Amino acid sequence: MAKGKRILVVGGVAGGASCAARARRLSEAAEIIIFERGPYVSFANCGLPYYVGEVIKKEENLLVATPELFKQRFNIEVRLRHEVLSIDRANKRIEVHDLTSGATHLEAYDALVLSPGASPIKPPLPGIDSPGIFTVRTIPDSREIREWIDRYQARRAVVVGGGFIGLEMTENLVNRGLSVTIIEMQPQLMPLMDPEMISQVHRHMRRNGVKLRLNETVTGFAQNNGSLSLELKSGEVEAADLVILSVGVRPETRLAKEAGLEIGERGGIKVDDRMRTSDPNIWAVGDAVEVRDVVTGQVGLTPLAGPANRQGRIAADVIFGRDSCFRGVQGTAAVVVFGLAIASTGPTEKMLKKLGLWDDLGKYEKIYLHPGHHAGYYPGASLITFKLIFAKEDGRIISAQAVGNEGVDKRIDVIAMAIQKNATVFDLEEAELSYCPQFGSAKDPINLAGMIAANVLRGDAPIAHSDAVAASGDFILDVRDPPEFANGHIDGAVNIPLNELRDRVHELPRERQILTYCFVGQRSYYANRMLSQRGFQVKNISGGYRTYSMSTSNGVDD
Ligand SMILES: Cc1cc2nc3c(=O)[nH]c(=O)nc-3n(C[C@H](O)[C@H](O)[C@H](O)COP(=O)(O)OP(=O)(O)OC[C@H]3O[C@@H](n4cnc5c(N)ncnc54)[C@H](O)[C@@H]3O)c2cc1C
Numbered sequence: 001m002a003k004g005k006r007i008l009v010v011g012g013v014a015g016g017a018s019c020a021a022r023a024r025r026l027s028e029a030a031e032i033i034i035f036e037r038g039p040y041v042s043f044a045n046c047g048l049p050y051y052v053g054e055v056i057k058k059e060e061n062l063l064v065a066t067p068e069l070f071k072q073r074f075n076i077e078v079r080l081r082h083e084v085l086s087i088d089r090a091n092k093r094i095e096v097h098d099l100t101s102g103a104t105h106l107e108a109y110d111a112l113v114l115s116p117g118a119s120p121i122k123p124p125l126p127g128i129d130s131p132g133i134f135t136v137r138t139i140p141d142s143r144e145i146r147e148w149i150d151r152y153q154a155r156r157a158v159v160v161g162g163g164f165i166g167l168e169m170t171e172n173l174v175n176r177g178l179s180v181t182i183i184e185m186q187p188q189l190m191p192l193m194d195p196e197m198i199s200q201v202h203r204h205m206r207r208n209g210v211k212l213r214l215n216e217t218v219t220g221f222a223q224n225n226g227s228l229s230l231e232l233k234s235g236e237v238e239a240a241d242l243v244i245l246s247v248g249v250r251p252e253t254r255l256a257k258e259a260g261l262e263i264g265e266r267g268g269i270k271v272d273d274r275m276r277t278s279d280p281n282i283w284a285v286g287d288a289v290e291v292r293d294v295v296t297g298q299v300g301l302t303p304l305a306g307p308a309n310r311q312g313r314i315a316a317d318v319i320f321g322r323d324s325c326f327r328g329v330q331g332t333a334a335v336v337v338f339g340l341a342i343a344s345t346g347p348t349e350k351m352l353k354k355l356g357l358w359d360d361l362g363k364y365e366k367i368y369l370h371p372g373h374h375a376g377y378y379p380g381a382s383l384i385t386f387k388l389i390f391a392k393e394d395g396r397i398i399s400a401q402a403v404g405n406e407g408v409d410k411r412i413d414v415i416a417m418a419i420q421k422n423a424t425v426f427d428l429e430e431a432e433l434s435y436c437p438q439f440g441s442a443k444d445p446i447n448l449a450g451m452i453a454a455n456v457l458r459g460d461a462p463i464a465h466s467d468a469v470a471a472s473g474d475f476i477l478d479v480r481d482p483p484e485f486a487n488g489h490i491d492g493a494v495n496i497p498l499n500e501l502r503d504r505v506h507e508l509p510r511e512r513q514i515l516t517y518c519f520v521g522q523r524s525y526y527a528n529r530m531l532s533q534r535g536f537q538v539k540n541i542s543g544g545y546r547t548y549s550m551s552t553s554n555g556v557d558d
Contacts, residue, residue, distance in 0.1 A: 004029025006112040007319065008094060010255065010447060012036035013043060014305050015115035015286030017065065018247065019312030024074040026320040032076045033107070034102055035096055037083040038138055043069055046305055048142040049165065052149075053172025060133070062139055071395040087112065087259035102490075107191045111281055112321045114256060114269065115312060118287035118303050127221030129514060132228050133243040136165060149176060154241035156179075158230055160218055162189035166246035167337045170210055173244070174338075181211040181238055183218055183230070190335075194348045196466075196551040197387055197401045201342060213238070249303050251288040264290035268301050273325045275315040285311035288522040292329040295346050295398055296355060302329040306347045328398075332416040332558035334409055341408035345416040346399025349389060365392050365465065368543025370520040371445040373407030378437035382406050383520075385550070387543075388415070388425070388449045395424035395457050400449070407445070414446050425453035452542075461528055464515050466551040474513040480545070484519065489522045490541075490548060498523045517541040517548065 006028050009016045012034040020032050034041060042065040050056045067078035081099040088095070093106045098137035120135035122128055132152075134145050148154060157173045159166045162184035170180045182189065182205070187199045189205065189212070201550040206210060209312050217233040221243070230238040251268040262270040262278035268290035275283045286308035290299050317324035334343035349366060366389045372381035384404035390397050402408045418427060428450025435442055443451070455461035469476065469490060476493040478485050485495040496504050498518070508514060514536055516524035521544040531538045541548060 004031065005319070006031045006108060007033045007111045007113065008107055008109040009113045009115065010080055010094070011115035011117055011286070012041035012080075013045065013115070013117065013309035015117075015312040016113065017042040017070075017312070018309045019113050019283075019316045020070070020076050020116065021074055021286060022313045022316035023319065026316060026322070028075075032074075034070070034076060034078045035082045035084050035094075035541055036078065037099070038140075040063060040139055041070065041078045041080060042209075043139055045137065048136050048139070048282065049168035049172045051139075051142045052136075052145050052169065053175045054146075055172070055175070059139060059143065069368060084255060087255060087282070089259055089282070092281060098278050099211040109281070112279070113281065113312075113315050113319075114282065114284040114288060115286045115308070116252040116255060116288050118251045118301075120245060121248045121250050122245060123218075123247065125218060127223070127228075130221050130223050130228060132241065133221060133245060134171060141327045145244070146549075148242055149178070150228075151171075152241055154178060154226075156240050156539075157242045157244065157423055158183060158228075158238055158240040159244045159246060160185075160230075160249035161245065162212075162214075163191060163246060163248070164333065164335045166244070167205075167335055167342075169244045169246060170205070171208075171337045178242070179209065181213060181240075183216050183232070183238065185215070185217050187215050188413060189214075190342060192331075192348065192351065193342070193401055193531055194350050194387065196547065197385065198342070199491055199550045200385065200403060201337070201340065202339050204338060215463055237369050248517045249287065251301060251303075253288060256284065256288070261331070264299060266290050266299065266301050271284055273328075274318040275311050275326060276318065285315050291326070292328040292481045293328050293347065296357060298355060301549050302331055304329075304331070304333060306332070318550060327420065330416060330419055332412065334412065339405055341405065342403050343408050343412040344399065344401040345412050346389070346397070346419050348399060348401060352389070352398075363391055363393065364389055365453070365456060365463075366390075366465070366542070367449065368521070368547040369445065369448055369452055370543060370546050371448050372441065373404060373445070374439055375437045375441045384408055384411065384445055385546070386411065386445055386449060388453055390425050390453050390457075392411065392457070395426050395453065397423055397425060407440075410439075411445050425457065426451045426506070429454050452525075455525075461525055462539045463542040465542055466548040469515060469541060469548065472515065474512070474515045474539075475509050476492075477508065477514050477516045477524075477527070478518070478545075479524050480518045488549070489545070490517065493517075501527055505531070505536075508536060508540060512537070514538045515541050520546050522543040 001116040009020045044062045070076040070078045083097045085095045099106045157178045157180045159182045162182045188195045220231040222229045228240045256269045262272040271289045287303040314324045332345040370383045382405040387401045389399045433444045478493040478495045479498040516527045518524040528538045528540045
């Protein structure tokens with residue numbers, strides 16, 4: 001076999017390891033070496049919170065592969081505790097520091113792949129380096145957290161930052177018996193998602209004993225008789241035995257910057273859709289690179305394992321002359337906390353507004369629904385809170401968010417694929433999805449979302465939104481049964497139960513816009529159809545009283 005290319009990979013976890021393994025599948029002749037600064041290759045970063053929480057009992061369960069396996073199965077050399085210090089692009093060489101021996105040497109490459117990931121942000125606050133303050137990125141990080149809890153019998157933890165990793169760490173610390181406070185600068189947890197979708201998450205966290213300090217910022221840390229005091233912007237102080245910092249990650253671009261590779265506006269390594277950097281012999285993948293959003297066309301950072309793995313594979317393909325190309329990202333992500341799943345795909349309303357792409361009168365519309373995750377007649381159905389955003393012009397699906405105990409991942413994944421294929425709400429109406437009582441309904445939540453959205457676009461069921469109800473001055477009609485109405489209703493609403501509506505239409509004003517609602521929007525849709533055919537001007541409040549409560553309060557009762 002003729003001597004093949006020499007491929008060097010920097011970083012041996014998600015992007016780097018998948019690139020190396022794919023490269024071997026494409027060329028038996030290539031020489032492939034992975035340099036990894038840390039003590040492990042190809043470990044499960046996503047499992048780290050669960051190792052802290054002792055759900056994953058043994059450290060070795062976090063190791064997806066070992067250097068021995070890479071050697072035996074793929075003939076790939078893995079050099080652990082080897083940090084790449086610099087890139088000599090002119091001579092196509094890298095400088096490597098063996099962290100065990102202290103020696104430094106040069107390695108030549110034909111193709112270099114950078115997959116250095118992203119490092120947790122540590123804000124430059126007073127006392128930030130105090131013992132007992134941790135970030136979570138590596139196996140040693142999570143081991144240290146476990147040891148700290150055990151050694152100091154830690155009882156109180158503060159998690160700074162309420163995103164994915166913050167929530168996962170919170171659950172695992174609670175499971176270890178700690179009382180946990182989350183401090184979040186934004187008025188909501190999961191700050192990338194739409195606030196009304198998260199209000200029930202706040203309630204769920206509180207029910208599970210977690211204290212939330214939203215709209216709050218840490219300004220410094222002090223050590224205080226063996227524990228930590230967190231000084232807060234409000235002037236208050238929070239005491240802790242342990243602090244987890246989960247305030248985001250920053251792409252590791254030092255190597256690339258110093259080598260003069262182009263860095264994008266968002267601070268990631270600039271690559272084309274073949275994952276090639278500004279140097280034709282260097283590729284970059286994973287958390288360190290900037291990627292294009294398939295929906296908005298905007299370039300940004302998307303630190304997720306799926307894109308990192310796919311990009312690694314694509315870089316290997318391109319190195320070996322294949323015509324592979326990265327489609328872009330849509331930020332499909334999920335987290336489960338105390339049994340509640342929160343997931344999204346595509347840009348949220350909040351993101352679209354931030355990008356200046358959301359125009360209330362213009363391009364996009366949103367709908368809410370709260371279907372059961374499977375058929376209601378089969379025991380155990382639970383509600384999914386679902387939000388779909390779509391283009392008004394052609395029904396193209398833009399994004400979806402879902403929160404619920406069961407079946408959330410399946411629905412978000414269907415929408416994720418639909419977005420990639422430029423599908424419309426009319427496609428969702430027609431989607432043929434698996435159904436049996438345990439898994440779905442003959443009209444799956446995906447079909448229902450399509451039908452509701454298509455009804456809006458066809459003009460069959462115009463909608464109004466909860467956030468605009470109060471200021472609208474419209475006649476508000478609640479078509480639920482009186483006990484439901486008595487339990488809570490929109491201020492000023494008139495209650496006429498659906499089953500009495502045909503006989504009582506004379507009580508409704510013909511000259512005014514009527515906004516109908518029920519609990520989730522289904523009965524009021526029937527009312528809507530009945531009234532519009534009788535000449536009334538009606539709109540359905542999308543998602544009903546449940547969405548209204550989510551939008552106007554800090555949580556709904558489930
Ligand atoms: C706690 C946690 C939970 C997560 N959960 C999820 C999840 O549930 N779902 C999801 O999609 N994503 C999750 N992620 C994100 C996901 O792990 C990352 O998006 C993914 O690992 C990125 O892959 P990467 O190859 O770019 O970087 P990494 O996997 O971070 O690998 C980069 C490696 O490069 C090494 N390195 C850096 N510089 C050098 C150098 N100069 N020389 C040698 N080696 C170097 C680093 O030591 C590191 O091991 C989670 C991340 C964390 C930390």
